[in-house]
Amino acid sequence: MSDQPYTGPGQQNTETSQHTGTPPAPTHTEDGSTGGELATRYENPGIAPHAYRRSDIDPKAARRREIEVAGLFGLSTLGTVLFIVGFFAVKLADVPGEEMLWRVGLSTKLLGTGLGIALFLIGAGAIHWAKTLMPDDEVVSERKPLRSSDDDRRAAVESLKEGAGGAGLGRRKLIRNSLLGAMAPLGLLALIPLRDLGPLPGAKLTGTAWKPGRRLVTDPLGNPVRAADLRIGEVVHVLPEGIEDMPQSLEEKAKATTIVIRLEPDDLKQDPARADWSYNGIVAYSKVCTHLGCPVGLYEQRTHHLLCPCHQSTFDVTEHCKVIFGPAARPLPQLPLDVDSEGYLVSRDDFQEPVGPSYWERGERS
């Protein structure tokens, strides 16, 4: 804003005000140019004539605006009252579960609405006030040079020199050197956390908790699955038996999670090399998507398609879960199945390839 005191609309003298629409003289910078070639080709249009607001001209309108602003502030008080009432009226203690849940909901809604109304309307009132009643004259203010005055610059250099002399950096070598010695290893603090990038996962990515002869148990109940109990079109989500007792069992579950599906044996188009991996139309595949590792669990019984919920990769269970749609690049790894002497499904071996998404060294499995 200008340095001149506000004298009311239409009352300024022409020296301080640009309301009259007279363009200000072109401003000259130090090297004397006026913005180069453009300034000579085009006339400076100046500032557009000032448009007065209704509240500037009509005292009645100004009064109305005043009442509006006061109204907004007044309504804000209602929000504050709502907050206070909500805080004391909704008691959260001594009520049973479901009623409690309902009351917590009501309480947060009242507090939030009250606080929101109170704060928003104060802001809205202030803005309305500023826009309609406070002065809105256009004012030209010359840009001041960024460079400090020569006197200030000289004084700054002097005080720096004085400070350095007083600290005795040149004389007290011990302090200077120990300070440098303390600062140099600081760089290590930036480097040392990089250690958390390792160590390399080793065999963790290539193997899962499935081992030869391990029973398939249902997730989450942990019941073993008898091959004869599975009906055509049935799906069971399984984990290897005993995974709960393994160290880091959550991570192991995430890798070993498997879906077992029974199809009509004639529907399977099996690779002869994997013919003994299935049993009576029962097949098992890793549930970890080969794209980004989401759980592939949506099985369409009639089309025999397995879908990944994240990016719609679709795997055809009848053809070793080959990818028929979506961004996944590899089929889901198949778990070789067998049946033990009591008729329960067991794993013949671990997955024969790493489960889940690709990674750099995936091809170098030892």
Added chain:
Amino acid sequence: MRPLRRVIARLSTRRRHKLAPLVLLFAALATTGGAYAALAPTPHAEAAAGNSSQVDEGRALFLLNCTSCHGLNLQGGSDGPTLIGVGAAAVDFQVGTGRMPAAKSEVAQVPAKRVQFTQEEIAALAAYVASVAPGPATPAKEAYDFSDANVAEGGEIYRTNCAMCHNYAGSGGALSHGKYAPSLKGVDPRYIVEAMLTGPQSMPVFGDDTLTPEGKRDIIAFLKTTQSEPSPGGLSLGKIGPVSEGAVGWVFATGGLIACAVWLGAKAR
């Protein structure tokens, strides 16, 4: 004929109006829809009178209503699957939820709709289909009585076995090519059990041997509990997850902020 001609003449002068294609489209849709509603065969729910046994009554109903798709001997055909061995539970589910009889237009998936038969007729149909070949029987009341079931365990089973298709809150979700997992809100517990036992349409089977009857009751208890719970955060927005919540956030919160910014920047008059 004069007035008609005048109407046609007036209409033809407007044929290049920018709304003309829209009007035509709606007219065409209304015509085909109306014609379909008028001409589509309505299934007859008339029971053949005079048959004493339930199976005979069911057979009569079946011959009247089901054979065009499922064949005279339940063997199925190009329009419908075989019903041999599907059991009474499948019939009770499909007919009891109004999915059967299906219309020819319901290609991708047969939706639940108005039930066309009475409970006695459905029981008769089920008895007839079950009499041809054995299959899962209609569950007894105890199979879906969830009054003393374990809600927490039901939640765990549900999240592993059901949530990927039916959504974490049972709101349903999309499958491929127009198929979908329907919402489980307000579904009769009996039909939930029957669906798990029989695996209707895209749904796989969850037999009693692998997903115990107790586990099934727990699932129902979990569903009914979550559906009756209030939504402490305010509007549940259909409980379909981050999509609806994000959309509302973006539209209303960002929209409100933009409106405020526009108001701030506008010059007062």
